[in-house]
Amino acid sequence: MRAFTEWVGEGRKLTQTGNLTLSDARALVALLETGDEIDPKIGDRVFRTKSSTELPGLNLIVEWAKAAGLVRVVKGRLLPVKKAAPLLKDSERLWEASFTALGKMSGALFPQSYWYTSLVGEEFTLIWPALLRRLYGGPVPVADLRELAWEIASPYYEMRDPRSQRRMTDQDIDRLLTVLVRLGAVELTEETAALTPVAVNAVRRSLGEAAPGEPIYQIRVTLQESADPVIWRRLLVSPGITLGRLHAILVAAMGWEDCHLHLFTEGGVLYGEPSPEWDLDMVDEKKTSVAKVLAQVGAAMEYEYDLGDSWRHDIVLEEIRTAEEGVRYPVLADGAGACPPEDVGGIGGYEYLRLVLADPGHDEHDGYVHWAGLESAQEFDPARFTVEAARRALASAG
Structure with missing residues (x-):
């Protein structure tokens, strides 16, 4: 990409469709060694290349340079972006700009x-x-x-x-x-x-994850009104992540399926995903860091998952630690209690489910066994929780 940007120089004229001219494309395929074949011959037939967009290797580099902010198109000309010039002299920054740009390059x-x-x-x-x-x-x-x-x-x-x-x-x-x-x-x-x-x-x-030596938050997440056992998780998370990212972490760590709406609440302020359908004054969770809401040890907020069943969780900042070398956060440190089934009717519905499953003579026993997807009520264990399984779920969720 450095060689391509240097080739652009003070600017290059593009075709009426905004692509490189074929003469420039021929020169670049050789200069950049893109591996493209111009006017490929298959058998006795020659297939004439009609556009630079037919050259995937070259097209990838051109679009990559645009996405990385090295060049841009202005009035039919391909021009260098002057403020990006320092990138061309800094290999590490150029590499990171190229890596970040990949997310914008689906078309190429x-x-x-x-x-x-x-x-x-x-x-x-x-x-x-x-x-x-x-x-x-x-x-x-x-x-x-x-x-x-x-x-x-x-x-x-x-x-x-x-x-x-x-x-x-x-x-x-x-x-x-x-x-x-x-x-x-x-x-x-x-x-x-x-x-x-x-x-x-x-x-x-x-x-927004912490680098080694930077602060890391130890938080405890407890499902309100859960008992025998209390359902809770202890997590190590980076304070720089957004609440939106924390939501994904909580869903995986607790065992929810992430198929319902959610909200964070702290000091009367609501955080979530703003939508015209919401009749609420809400702060965008994707623009709010965990550190902004939990500023010191002992600070707390509430996380509500499934606004129908209303599973409310208390989140408390227990300790501020230091991120360790070689550890990738978030980390699930400990916990207890199985996650309740989705759509069971909230904590009250969950308690009723447990009551019915524990009583083989109950009129609804067989129906609830079937609803829960069990072969028998003995399969159900509200205390079933292993740190290893929860860590695998967290890793799979990213």
């Missing part, structure tokens, strides 16, 4: 055609951060990354041939991993993918 990474629509490309704004969060937790099987992308994208579409679409989605994830390997952001084996140290640092900063 997953080009569409009249016969193919990339689900990964269509839903990249959701898939890209989810992939980064999953990779941030440590080495991940490539199969899990493919599955994650499919789980995110597929519910939005009706497909005549899901098997073929799934295969193409897997190929798109493999293509993305290949680009990340070229960038030096991912180390890839036959089965697993892992972020390189420099990429770990970049993702850490993007997530």
Whole structure:
């Protein structure tokens, strides 16, 4: 990208459609060694290249430079961005700008055609951060990354041939991993993918996670009115993360399915996802850090999950610790009590469920066993909780 930006120089004229001219494209394919073939010959037939957009390697670099803010298009000309000039002299900053820019490049990474629509490309704004969060937790099987992308994208579409679409989605994830390997952001084996140290640092900063030596919050999360046992979790989280990120952490740590609305409350102020449908004065949780709400040891807030069943949790800042070298946060430190089933009717409904399941002679016993998806009431254990299983759920959720 440095070589491309230097080639742009004081500016280059583009075609009427806003693309590189074919003469410039020919020169760049050689200069940048993009691997593209101009006017490819298949058998006895030559297929003339009609646009620089038909050269995926070159097009990727051009769009990457635009997304990284190195060049821009003004009145039919490709021009360098003067304020970005220092990046070209600083390899670390240029690398991070290139890595960050990937999230804006769905069109170049997953080009569409009249016969193919990339689900990964269509839903990249959701898939890209989810992939980064999953990779941030440590080495991940490539199969899990493919599955994650499919789980995110597929519910939005009706497909005549899901098997073929799934295969193409897997190929798109493999293509993305290949680009990340070229960038030096991912180390890839036959089965697993892992972020390189420099990429770990970049993702850490993007997530607001604490670096070694920085403050880390120890919080206790307790489900209100739960008893015998009290349902609670102890977590180590970075104070710089947003409340929106904390919501995702809480859902995974507690065991909720994240299929309902939620709110945070502190000092009479509501935090959540603002929407025209809400008749509430609400602060955007994605723009509010945990540190802003929990400023000192002993500070507390309330987290409500499922505004119908109203599962209310007390969140208390127990201690401010120091982030350790080699540890990736958040960390689940301890906890107790199984998460109640979704849609059981709140804490009152949960207590009634427990009562009915414990009484084989109750009129509703068999119905509740079936509703809970159990073979028998003996499978139900309100105290069932293991730190290891909860940690795996937290890691899977990113």
